[in-house]
Amino acid sequence: MKKLFKEVRLDDIITDILVNNDRIEKISPKISRADADVFEANGMIVLPSFANSHTHAAMTLLRGYADDLDLFDWLSNYIWPLEAKLTEDDVYWGTRLACIEMIKCGTTCFNDMYWHSKATAKAVGDAGIRAVISQVFIDHNDPNNVQKQIDSAENFFSENQDSKRVKFALGPHSIYTVSQESLTWIAKYAQEKKKLIHIHVAETQKEVQDCQAKYGMTPIEYLHSLGLLQPYSLLAHCVWLTENDVKLIAQAGASVLHNPVSNLKLASGFFPLKLLKKHGVRIAIGTDGASSNNNLSSLEEMKFAALLPKYIEMDPKLYPAQEVFRDASLSGFQAMQIDAGLIQEGKLADFILLKNENFLLTPNYNTISNLVYSADSSSIDTVVCNGQIVMNRGQVADESLIINKVNEIKNKLTNKRGNNV
């Protein structure tokens, strides 16, 4: 199936893009193909879509449920008890809501870690976008849980194969919820099966202090000692790093997933961008879950990512818009080993078209600057993922249905708790 996007503006030149199934086949002015569906872009600017590098998509269900708390209090006393009540169906609808939100913000791919990963995969499939979906691995350092968790992970991967838009990954939650034995198994299994590993690490000062006390190592040194630093490792947060940690990450070719809004909201600490850049570590920007953000907008996340290091280091030249945009798009796709993030022949057809008339993009001296510092979802007209239009001139399928379903789930969860939240 072919689609012809007529008269897009690519690098300030008006051209056509011919998409064949999932890939960009040809970029050239005045392509004429009778066998293709035509989309008249009328000079709209085309850019790669975003790859949201760290999410817990179905946490849209908990958006605004508990805010302004310490991380451990927030997780243990509010989030985990409510999450325990979520069904597979709840996760499906929560993820559909997350997909609507991400599509509207120009995101076509996300790296997720959440319970009921099959429901997440179904939601991603139905929404028409892509995801790397981690099978959550938590054994609470209880030896009785280790083999059970390993068996369940092995079963999961033998029963669930990757598809064109969904890749399954290993999701050890963190070094404080997963035992040394399990982490060692995960490192080996990931290497053998070429699976991505998605883990929260060095997120808080407490995590570092506890790790030092227990193992005499930083969390990154600990992961390194277990073989868990690999090119396939996706390290969420990485707020508390030493220079040696950064060198270890760089040597391994692992990716750091930067979540500026979540780090600010939970007051986790200052992301060491300057140090990571110095050692050439790949940084991919992500929103984290909707209850620690509270939205999934890659546009908003880019602005925070750009502003935070400038403020901390008192250096406005640090992390220019062009680099921030790359890290919200191409770097995320690269981290997830997905061949998108560039508008080039042969690449996967994931891209966005910006509105021709939008007050946040006017005047347009510099599109990327406008996108990072000014734009919001109203600036995006159309979104294409895997060669298919998933937002057509502002319209995404099933939006009202999904909003109504999530409202029903909120009412159900509230009643189960027997009080009003």
Ligand SMILES: [Zn+2]
């Ligand atoms: Zn997270």
